[in-house]
Amino acid sequence: MSALDGRRILVTGAAQGLGAEIASQCVAAGARVLLGDVQDDVAAEVAASLGAAASWVRLDVTREPDWRAALAEADARFGGVDGLVNNAGVLHMGPIVEIGADDVTRLLAVNLAGPTFGIKHVAPRIRDSGGGSIVNIASIDGVLGMNSVALYSATKWGVRGLSRSAALELGQWGVRVNTVCPSMGNPEMSAPFFDAIDVDRYLRHVPSPVLAGAGVTAATVAPAVVFLLSDAAATITGTDVVVDAGWTAGHFLPGLPGF
Numbered sequence: 001m002s003a004l005d006g007r008r009i010l011v012t013g014a015a016q017g018l019g020a021e022i023a024s025q026c027v028a029a030g031a032r033v034l035l036g037d038v039q040d041d042v043a044a045e046v047a048a049s050l051g052a053a054a055s056w057v058r059l060d061v062t063r064e065p066d067w068r069a070a071l072a073e074a075d076a077r078f079g080g081v082d083g084l085v086n087n088a089g090v091l092h093m094g095p096i097v098e099i100g101a102d103d104v105t106r107l108l109a110v111n112l113a114g115p116t117f118g119i120k121h122v123a124p125r126i127r128d129s130g131g132g133s134i135v136n137i138a139s140i141d142g143v144l145g146m147n148s149v150a151l152y153s154a155t156k157w158g159v160r161g162l163s164r165s166a167a168l169e170l171g172q173w174g175v176r177v178n179t180v181c182p183s184m185g186n187p188e189m190s191a192p193f194f195d196a197i198d199v200d201r202y203l204r205h206v207p208s209p210v211l212a213g214a215g216v217t218a219a220t221v222a223p224a225v226v227f228l229l230s231d232a233a234a235t236i237t238g239t240d241v242v243v244d245a246g247w248t249a250g251h252f253l254p255g256l257p258g259f
């Protein structure tokens, strides 16, 4: 038996990047998956590539009517929903003194209102299915601060607070809520981020991960999400799984005795 046999999972922002990989690994683990995104054609292509277990729906996570429509689609395709991955997210880069009102509105809408509406609409349906799991995607920028991403970081810290409060409220329904916090540093997962920066200068200062040679990619983050969706994590709720090869573990100072 596979980890997610029989599960019906809605993944947001699933047309590309981490969301597409999560959808793919959920299907591989036995789930049926509804991919939600605002990129219709791309989401349709990705869903088709995953076979009969996958389907797609237009879902702008900032719009409550879209959430209702996505649940209607999940009912029509799969007869309900047992799991939700709030993956859709947008990045803003730049000095805090240059953040515009539109940037604030956009990041709060997608990164915070999105998962809030997702939990609001999907959790009661997971309860009706007999319980299940919600995984919210934050970032190591939701664990630490970083220059140039203050607004993004604030929303990702917010995602962790949302998750923990939701876990406390929804435990009585058998709904678990956890957060996965990936790092970045691997161009494969962060193309828009790397497009915006001086890669050579940036990589010279990225701290060495504790796990030598371990690059964090969508392929290495998605298994943590599959685990949290599965019954293997039945007693895990209200916590964070950081997938960063040790980036946030602390300081490694060369020259100390033995090192």
Ligand SMILES: NC(=O)c1ccc[n+]([C@@H]2O[C@H](COP(=O)([O-])OP(=O)(O)OC[C@H]3O[C@@H](n4cnc5c(N)ncnc54)[C@H](O)[C@@H]3O)[C@@H](O)[C@H]2O)c1
Pocket (backbone or CB within 6 Å): 012, 013, 014, 015, 016, 017, 018, 019, 036, 037, 038, 039, 059, 060, 061, 062, 087, 088, 089, 090, 110, 137, 138, 139, 140, 181, 182, 183, 184, 185, 189, 190, 191, 192
């Ligand atoms: N890329 C990284 O290195 C990295 C690191 C840490 C955390 N994350 C987080 O992982 C998640 C996925 O990141 P990614 O790198 O795959 O991003 P990406 O930009 O490659 O993909 C994001 C997807 O979300 C969709 N999307 C955007 N706005 C939406 C909306 N309003 N409604 C529905 N879908 C919407 C986009 O169309 C796209 O398909 C995000 O929450 C991001 O903050 C990414």
